[in-house]
Amino acid sequence: MELRKSVAISDNGFVFDASTGESYSLNPVGLEILRYLKNGMSEDDIKRKILEKYDVDESTFELSYFDFVRTLQHFDLFEKSNQ
Numbered sequence: 001m002e003l004r005k006s007v008a009i010s011d012n013g014f015v016f017d018a019s020t021g022e023s024y025s026l027n028p029v030g031l032e033i034l035r036y037l038k039n040g041m042s043e044d045d046i047k048r049k050i051l052e053k054y055d056v057d058e059s060t061f062e063l064s065y066f067d068f069v070r071t072l073q074h075f076d077l078f079e080k081s082n083q
Contacts (some may be wrong), residue, residue, distance in 0.1 A: 001069070002079045003038045017077060024075065029054070030068060037072075 004021035015034065016026040026034060029050070036046045043065070050061055072078060 001037065002005065002040065003034070003072075004077055004079050007038065007077055009034055009038060015077075017075075020076070033042070033068060034072075 004017065004019065006017055006043075008016045008018065009031065013028065013031045015024040015026060017023070023068060033046060033050070036049065041049075047058070047061060047065065050056065050065075056064075
């Protein structure tokens with residue numbers, strides 16, 4: 001999954017999609033994950049980094065991560081797939 005090129009992320013968790021004019025706010029962990037996604041990091045690499053950094057088990061991370069990704073998809077923040 002690749003974030004749209006029009007998505008800008010500020011240091012304080014403010015996300016702006018220039019193509020739609022929509023803006024969003026993220027908590028620090030959501031901001032960290034969004035930056036990883038913006039940099040093209042794989043799901044496995046993101047999971048590894050978050051599990052190393054925070055006191056969270058793998059199951060909880062996966063549930064929260066997939067919920068977060070679904071929310072990003074709902075707001076159409078990913079590039080359209082050519083498939």
